[in-house]
Amino acid sequence: MTFPVVTRTIHRHIDVDGVKIFYRESIPDRPDAPVLLLLHGFPSASHQFRRLIDVLGTRYRLIAPDYPGFGHTQAPDGFTYSFDRLADATEGFIQRLDLSRFVMYVFDFGAPVGFRLAQRHPEWIAGLVVQNGNAYTEGLSAGARDFIALRPETEGAENTIRDLLTLPGTRGQYESGTGDPELIAPDGWTLDQHFLDLPGRKQAQVALAFDYRTNLERYDQWQAWLRKHTPPTLITWGSNDPFFPEPGARAYLRDLPDAELHLFDTGHFALEENLADIAPLIAGFLDRIWT
Incomplete structure (x- = not known):
């Protein structure tokens, strides 16, 4: 019997x-793998990314x-x-x-x-795979805009953020917009919530939520970077993302x-439901652009 x-x-x-960064890295079959x-x-x-690494890690170096x-x-x-x-x-x-x-x-x-x-190191970037990663104002839903508009001095703002950091909030990010929720394994949101509940982690997320506005302030710069450097780009997008809807994907084409x-036809965590569709696209993209 032959096994894969x-x-x-x-x-x-x-x-x-001083930061102990944890990482996962696949060991491909050849040292010069993309x-x-x-x-x-x-x-x-x-x-x-565990399942994506399992699928592609023998052919490419995934980090x-x-x-x-x-x-x-x-x-x-x-x-x-x-x-x-x-x-x-x-x-x-x-x-x-x-x-x-x-490739990033x-x-x-x-x-x-x-x-x-x-922006800091354009020489590093051989290409982009963009999956529900927003860089355009039209890629923000009304709910996302309201959330980003929260400020520390606004009454109730921190509680609004912390409501998202609960188990129902975390699970909802995985299941909202999916075509078939039964295809979404519970392990992802369960592990995410474990980490969110560690000491100090929710306060860190509150700080990042209040800082998110700095990203919108840079959208023009990032778009200018894309026009200048024109990296080869593959966009795979869950169209039903409640935070970053489909117009955010199409905006990149400008x-x-x-x-x-x-x-x-899925939500925010597109790999959870559509790994079998997305992984071959990534493989083909890497094979085409890596020289």
Whole structure:
């Protein structure tokens, strides 16, 4: 009996300026395999890419870190939680691994982290896989706009954010907009909630929620970066995302008219329901652009 090849994945911590960043890395069959950096979203961590790593990890080098405040990464007391600081930590992580060129997968929070990195190091970016990672105002639902508009001084604002950090809120992000909720494994939201309930984690998420407005302030810069550098781009998008709806996917085509766009009848965590559709698209994309 012949069994399929199984991806070998290592799990490590690496110190970046006092932050112990946890990451997963596949071990491909050849040392010169294309590199795909996987930048996770909220409220998740690198574990959201486990199945994708299993499927593609023998052919490509997939690397997925946890940001400070997420997953297994350990940040010191006093760490300032902002998107600039998440990008700083991820930049240091990339430098510690001596990565000089990679395709970047940006999902949700991965987009503001990733586009900050792209601005700082355009030479690193061999291409983009964009999955419900927003960079356009039309990609924000009315609910997302209201949430981003919350300010620390507004009465009840922090409680509104903390309501999203509960188990029903976390589960809802996985199931909302899906075509078949029975295809969504409960492990993802259960593990996310475990990490959210660790000491200090919810306060970190409150700080990031209040800082999200800084991403909107940079949308024009990120769009200009896309027009200038025109990276090869694959867009795979859950059309029923309650936060980042379909217009956010189509907006990329203004600045990247040659981008490849695929829409799926699912929600925010598109890989959960459509891994079998998305993984081959990523593989084909990497094979086409990696030289």
